[in-house]
Structure formats: C-alpha cells, structure tokens
Amino acid sequence: MTNSAVTALAPRDLLILAVLADGPSHGYGIIKSVEERSGHDVLLDPANLYRCLRRMSADGWIGEVEVPGADERRRTYRISHKGRTILQAEVHRLESLLRSINPSLAGQKR
C-alpha cells in the first residue's frame, strides 16, 4: 500500500491504531486509552469499537494475539505490519500538513 492510497483516517481509527502501536490491548483497554489520549474527546461505545476492529481485521491492519493463560473470552488485538505502515503514513501526512500550516499560525500569534 502506498501513501497515496491512504486518504485521511478518521480520528477514531487513527487513535485505535496509535493505541495498538504501543502494545496489544483488549476492548475495554482500547476504549480507555483512546479516551485518555484524546483528552476525553473521542469516546467510544462497544458497538462502534467492535465494528471498527472487525473492519481493521478484515483489512489486515490489526490481528489477534493468543495470550496464554488469559481469560479465554477476552480477545486481545495487536497492530499488524500493514497497520503500522498505514499509521506511519498517516502520521507523516499529518506532520507535513502541520508543517505547511505552522508558519502562518505562528505569524498570527505574533
């Protein structure tokens, strides 16, 4: 997948990928981390979360991990190689976007 194939990610998707990039997590863990990272801006409910996770799994952005000895019912997700690429591409896109905006922002402040 090339950079151009990824148009802007929804903040929700971006945050989920970012959370998983820090290490595998399960449903509630993801919700909590997303909430904390976004400063309680992005609040998730189970239905939407799992719909996202299903789509990302289907697209191969994330995968599941077997955690030995853990509660069998709880599924733990990890980011895949493809997912990491997409996250990096999106971060790169946002950074270059910010760079192009920043000087003018700074100008306004002054």
Next chain:
Amino acid sequence: MILGLYRALIRLLPRHVRERDGEEMLATLAEQIAAVPRQAGVRRRALIAFPWVLALEWRDALFAKHDPAEQFLPRGSRMEAIVRMIRQGARGLARTPAFSLSVILLLGAGVGSASAIFAVVDHVLLRPLPYPDADRIIRVENGSHSVPAIRDLQAMRSIGLWGAGASENAHLTATGDPLRVRQAIVTDGFFPLFGAQAEVGRLLQSADSQVPNTAVLSYGTWMRVFGGDRKIVGQTIHINDLPVLVVGVLSNSFEAPEALVGENVDLWRPLDPAADYMTNRSYWKFELAGRLRPGATLTQARLEASSVAKSRAALDPKRYIDNGKVLDLPLKTMREATTGSVERPLQLLLGAVGLLLLVACVNVTHLFLAWGVGRNREMALRRALGARTRSLVAQLLIESGMLGVAGATLGALIAYAGVHAFLTLMPAGIPRAATIAVDAPVLFFAAGIGMFTVLLFGLLPALRLAGRSSGNSLRGSGRTHSEGRGAHRFRNALVVGEVALSLVLVAQAGWLLRSFIRMSQVDLGFRTTGVVEVPMDIPARQVTPANPGAASVAEWNRRLEAIRESVGQIRGVDGVAFGLSMPLEWVGGGKCCWSSLPQFAGKQSPERPMAVHPVSDDFFTLFDIRFAAGESWPRGTLASNSNPAVISEQLATQVFGSASAAVGGLFVLGKTNFRIVGVAKETKYYGADQASGTPVYIPTSALPFAPDNVTLAVGTERADNAIGSDIRTAIWRTEPSLPIPVINPVVELSRRDSANRRFEAVLFGTFSVVALLLVGGGVAGTLLYMVRLQKRSLGIRLALGATPQGIARGVLSNGLGLAGLGVLLGTVGAWFAGRLIESRLYGVEARDIRTLGLAVAVLMLVAFVASWIPARRAAITDPIESLRAE
C-alpha cells in the same frame, strides 16, 4: 439491567457479527460500567450508538459480499445490486398479481383509515397546545367568572400570569354592508399568556384598557375582510356603530384558546373600564386561565383556589353558596379544558379503526401464508442451486417491503381522502378542528404501520410456518402439497380471530345506529318544519354616545315589534315570534339562556335556578307547543301589577301538584310579579338527548333588562331560496344598520343536534361494512385455499362414493364452525366493549341484547355466503380430473 438490554440488542445483529463479537461487546460494556459506575454517559452512548451500527451491519450483511476487498469497490456496484434486487422483486410480485394487489388494497384500506383517524387524534389530542409552557397553563372551571371574582383569584401566589377573555357577537362596519363578527374582550395578560405575536402593528397593551376603542384583528379576518392590507393598522373601523382604532393584526400561527373565547374570533378588544362588568359581581362573563409560576404545582394552585373560594363565600354567602355548598373554583389543565370532552369519543374511534386494521392484518397474514408455501418451494429450489440464505432472505424482504411501500402509499392517499371526508362530515364542536391535516407525522405513521404490518403480520409468520411445515419442500409435487398441522391451526385461528374482531365492531355500530334512530324519533314537543330562526344582535343603543337616553326594555320591544311587523308582511309567512333564545338554537355548544330562581307565593319553591325564556306572545302558536292547562297570554296584555307567564308541566306538578292547579298561581322573579296563565307540555329546547328542564316562559315586555341579542322565529312553508333575502330585506327595512342575519331552518338545527350521533353511526357503520367484507374475503379465501390443497383427497373421496352434497356440507360446516367459534369469542369482546360506549348511547340499553343478536346473525350470514362458494367449488371437483393431474 442495561446489560440485559444490551444483550437483547446484540441478538438483533446479523449472526456472523453476533457470534464473533457479541460476547466481547457485552464484556467490554460491563467493564466500562464497572470502571465508572455512576456515569450515565457510558450507558447512554452505548444505547444511542447501537441502532446505527445495527443498521450498518445489516446493510453490509444483506447488500455486500463479505469480502475485505469489497470495502474498496466503487459505490455504484452496491447500488446496482440493490436495483437488481428491486427489479427482481417487482418481477416476482408481478408473477402473483392477485396476491400483490390484494395485499396492497388491504394494507391501503387498513393503513388509510387508521391514519385518517390518527391524523385527527394526533392534532386534537396528542399535539401540545401551541402556547409557551402549555402544560403549565390552567383554566378555572365552574362556569364563567366576573371581573371582581377574577381579582380575588389574582391573590393566588402559585399563578404567575393570568389571562381572561369573553367573546360575543358584534357588527363591524368598515366599507359597505355591516358584517356580523365575533369579538373577544381580553385582559392585559391574555396575549402574553398564550404567546401571541403580531403580524402587523402591535397587540393590545395595558394602556389600551384605559381607552377601550382599540382592536386587534385576527389574521383570517384581516385577509378576508381587508384583503391583507397592511395600511389597515392605524385606521378607524366601526364596531357596533362605535369608532375603533385598529392597532395590529395577530400572526397567522396564533391558535386562539377555544376554552376561553371559542372558535372563529374575528377581532380582539381590551376591557372597557367604564363597563358594568368591571364592578358587577353578577356579571359572570369571563373565562379565566393562568400559568403556574416556576416551581408551583397544580396541587398547590388547587389548594389556593379553593381557599379563595371559601373566603369569598364567607364574605358573600348569598352569591357564592348554592344549596348549602360553597361554589368551588376547580382548576383543570388547559389541555384537559380544551380537549377533555372529545377525548373519549376520539379514543373510541381510534379503537374502532384499530380493530379494522387488525382485521385487515389478519387477511394480510392469510395471503402471505398461502404465498409463503409457494415461495418456500422456490426458495428450496434456489438454495439447492447454490443461492445463499442471506440473499434469499434479502429477496423476500425486498418483495414484502415493496408491498409495504405500495400499501402505505395507497394508505396515505386514502388518509387524505378520509381526513377530507371527516372534516366535511364532522359535527361542530371538535376543538382544534382547524389544525387537522395530513402532515409529516401522519405520513410517517402511515408508512410506519404499513411496513410494520407487512413485516410482522405478513412475512414473519409466512417464513416461520412455511419453514416449519415442510421438511423438504422439493419432495412434494405442489399439487398435493399439504400444510403442516401448525399452519392449519394457525390459519383457522386467524379466521376465528377475524370474525371475533368484526363482531365487536358490528355490535358497536349497531348500538350507535340504534341510539341515533332513537334520537331521531324523539318527540321534541314543538314544530320543526317550516320554521326558520334568525339570531340577531340588537346592540344596546344606550351605550352609544349619540343615543344616550334610549335604554329601556320598552324601546327594545318597540324595535322588535317593528321587525316582527315588517317580516310578517312577507308573502307566505304565517307567523313571527321573537325571544331571547329559541328552541335548538344552542345546539352544539355555546352558553344558553338566562336562568333565575322564581319564588312561588305560598308554595315550596324549587331549590335550583331554571331557564327563563322571555318570548313574544305568539311563540307557542308558531311552534305548536301544546298546553297541559290554560293557554298562552293574548297579544298586548300588560297587566300593571302582574305579568302573565307560562310554566312547564314538570314544574307545575312539582310545585302545585298538577298542571291545572298551577293556573292562576303567582310567583316573583327578581322584583317582578307573575301570574301563571298556562302550563306547557315538555319541550326538548336544548336538543333531543338533553334534559327538558323546568323552564319558565315570560313575555319579553316583562324583561328586567334590554338584552343585546334576540332570536326571531319565522313560520313559513316557502322553501324557495328567496325567502332568506326577503327576511333580510324586511329586517333591514326597520333596522338598516344590522349586519347580514343568518337564517337557520329549525329542521337544519335539528339535524345538527343529531350530527354527533349520525357521525358516529356513519363512521362505525362504514368500518363494520368494511370489516364484514374483509371477513367474507378471509373466510372464502381460507376455505378456497384448503379446498385447493385437498383437491386430491376430495377426488379420492368422490371416487370412493362420497356425494358432492356431502363434500359441500363438509366445507360449509367447516366455515360455519370457525365463524361460530369467532362469534362466541366476539360476543364476549362486544360485551366488554359495550361498557366503553355506554355513556354515548341514547335510548338504548348498553349491551342491548337484540342488537347484539342482530350483529351475530349478520356475521353468520356473511360467513355462510363466504363458505358457500368454496363449498360449491369442492362439490364440483371432478374425481378423474384431480387424480389424473397427479
């Protein structure tokens, strides 16, 4: 509890989603709640988000292949898939036109009638009144109130804002002929209380009540009379011959509070500080409403009002204690005061139409069952050829969805027509009637119940039963395919249910029709044919500055005698009478009549005030009112110390023991003495179903005051259209400034009197005829379908020697048996439903057995006719034919 709800919601997800993530979702929500137990946001978010995700998942499951690559397909292909399915659905429906058409018609009839009545109920009962804080507005009940009494109430702390109003007839002269209009006199608080806005100019201000010659026009009057001319504001018009300045026009959206000022108010005036009603406690003129202060409750307000009632009764017991009881000041919410009286009848109508919809639904189920059996075989075939369950279910959903849409559309059209018919036939006095229309919520309702009906009563049972009844649908040959026992029983139960529901409807219609007939047969006690009534306003000339000294009853009588003489000269007029009110004049609402309490000399006087009818001498002759004793007073009698009077037979019996004993009796009314010269038989003055009361008739010359309205009664057998204009011309000859008088034939008033009952009887009658047709269709359809299923076994039985008559009898008794069972259940239902309409019946005992019996007979007859056709069909089965067909 929330988790249980969420678990139930998860069950609605498509299976692959549910099985994959259902448990996880539930566990995650549980953790979220456990982490922040008090936070409602988590729960709310979870519940709000769910339906949306649910819809998306189903969309994906039904219309998209479950292929990750699908996410990146252009949108068009998904649209194409939908279009293809719709086209396929339309083809499928076109293959079974009889089925499709029947379902659409049934749905249309059911949905249409239900939506039409819903439109009425929604606008009249369900929509909040269009006032700020409408649910906190209360009305003070127990009749009208005098201005001083309103001032007493203003001490209440729980009410923050008061508004009072009274409406009366007036005549308006702007350009050309005077117009008869309705004017409302309102207090300062009235417009703020009801949130009125001005379209042009301003509304009334408190300064206006210092100089009362200002007026605000209603929007409709502004349009109708002044053609929407904005320049009217600031101009002077004449009301009752007095100059009045127009200061503004109300906005079109203002819905006048009918509970205060009635319908069709044309103009709005401030209180007149010099008027008698400002100080006179006997002037019970105004209707009063107020808004509760923030934080105050209705209970508090009620307590305060009743303490006001008690304290004023203590100060003025003569006026405020009636028959030993303090005249209370009960409070009602504005909503209840406005629509309380029609709540029950409208609910009954909604119930009736609901029954009809149910009967239609039952027929839809019938049709879908037969259809489902056929489709089941097709589905099995397609599945065997590799089609996926998902796409098959989608196909069925689309087909029935299309039927639902078509049925709902037809229903919406029928609802439009139905509402139109309702508004035309509707009896007067339905509050908020002007707002009734088919609008978005009503259409939404129609669409909703259309789809709901198709899915719940059509597709669902069809799918379940078709699936259950045939283990392997491909095995049967179709001609001999037979339903499972379950389907058979279900089908029979439907027929029984539909018969039962219809019986409830038919019985109610019967009772209502019977009471309507009873009412039409009531002897009113006076002549109704060949009499017209002309209500007129004779504005009290005494208040005109130009004519200050003319105030007297004698003057009033003189003017009316002149009118009488003038009208009497018209060709074909055989009598003219006048009085404060005439028989049937107050049908359909309004405030009737003057009441007073006569004191009979040397007798025990009655305890309650009664209606006093001041009438002219030939009133009794004109209306053919019969006398039990004595006679009317002759023309021109004006005894110096006692006036003649006629009392009703009931009053005579009550006070004097008999009619003849009353003649010559004396009584005092107010300060005037009367001598009874005649005792009149009972008259239904206020309507056929109203109590006759114990009226007293006195000569108009004995009136203690000069009223500003009067009604003329003209006896004439002429039926030509010119009679109206002849009467008007004759009136104008002596009273040129009177507005165009309304001419009401008494026959018409009498029709209006029974309009309510006629209306209910017609509506229920229509519903039950439709229900009977549906039942007939349902029974015939079911039996025909069974006969078709059993064709082979019928053939065998015929081949084995059964007679066609025997076969026919079997089918017939099958149909009648089901109907009989339905009738049995329906009788029980009708018995309970009878209690609901008990209060609406007149002259018929609620649950009148004969009517119920007739309803049963009608239903059995319908069932017989409906069974006879399939029975004949079964009897003419050709055994060779049906066996060869195998």
